[in-house]
Amino acid sequence: MSLTLHMQPLASCCWKVLIAFYENDTPFEAKIVDLSDPAETAAFQALWPTSKMPLLRDDARDQTVRETPVIIEYLQTWSPGPVRFIPGGAEAALDVRLMDRLFDLYVQEPMQKIVGDQIRPAVAKDSYCVAQAPAQLAMAYDLIEARLADRPWAAGEV
Ligand SMILES: N[C@@H](CCC(=O)N[C@@H](CS)C(=O)NCC(=O)O)C(=O)O
Incomplete structure (x- = not known):
């Protein structure tokens, strides 16, 4: 393999x-x-x-x-297959990359701060970062909800 x-x-x-x-x-x-x-x-x-x-x-x-x-x-x-992950067109490819950044930086990151803090020992908890995370997540969810108002996927078409 x-x-x-x-x-x-x-x-x-x-x-x-x-x-x-x-x-x-x-x-x-x-x-x-x-x-x-x-x-x-x-x-x-x-x-x-x-x-x-x-x-x-x-x-x-x-x-x-x-x-x-x-x-x-x-x-x-x-290792290409029938499904293309990044579209061929320049505009569509940029759109996918933007969504990738949005989900990684503004959803994953604050989500991991909250989850990670739950499993840390008490002495290692980071209350400042965890306090910021829900507002960052809410901002990202608002962006995503607005984008999904008239489309089924974050990027591309069905
Ligand atoms: N920017 C990285 C993020 C990867 C990442 O955060 N991975 C987490 C799991 S979702 C991890 O390995 N965490 C282990 C750790 O932080 O010790 C990517 O996109 O690959």
Whole structure:
């Protein structure tokens, strides 16, 4: 198997990339990374010091690919299937990239601040960041609701 996805099954960032794999029935092997294990963490950080999943390893091309939008574009380029993730037209492609940024930076990030804080020990809690997060999420949801008022998808057509 050439493609190995280093991932955590409960992580929404990993689902984002899994959708791209499943849409095109692209074969891959999942490597579940346990960041509670110091040895696994060290091995993963040698590949990507940020510790953030997912990460794609392509042995056939000897490439390691980081960051969800980059992994998705990599799959489109090097393991293409019937479903295109980034449209061919320049305007439509920019629109998809804008939505990708909106969901990653203004939905995922505040959501993870809230969820992450719940599972941290009391001494490590970050009340300032968590206090900002709901307002940021509400702003993003308003943007998304307005955009979806007359369309079924965040970008593109059915
Ligand atoms: N900007 C990154 C974000 C990835 C990210 O935040 N991954 C989370 C899971 S959704 C993670 O690995 N968290 C582990 C940690 O923070 O220790 C991407 O798009 O790939």
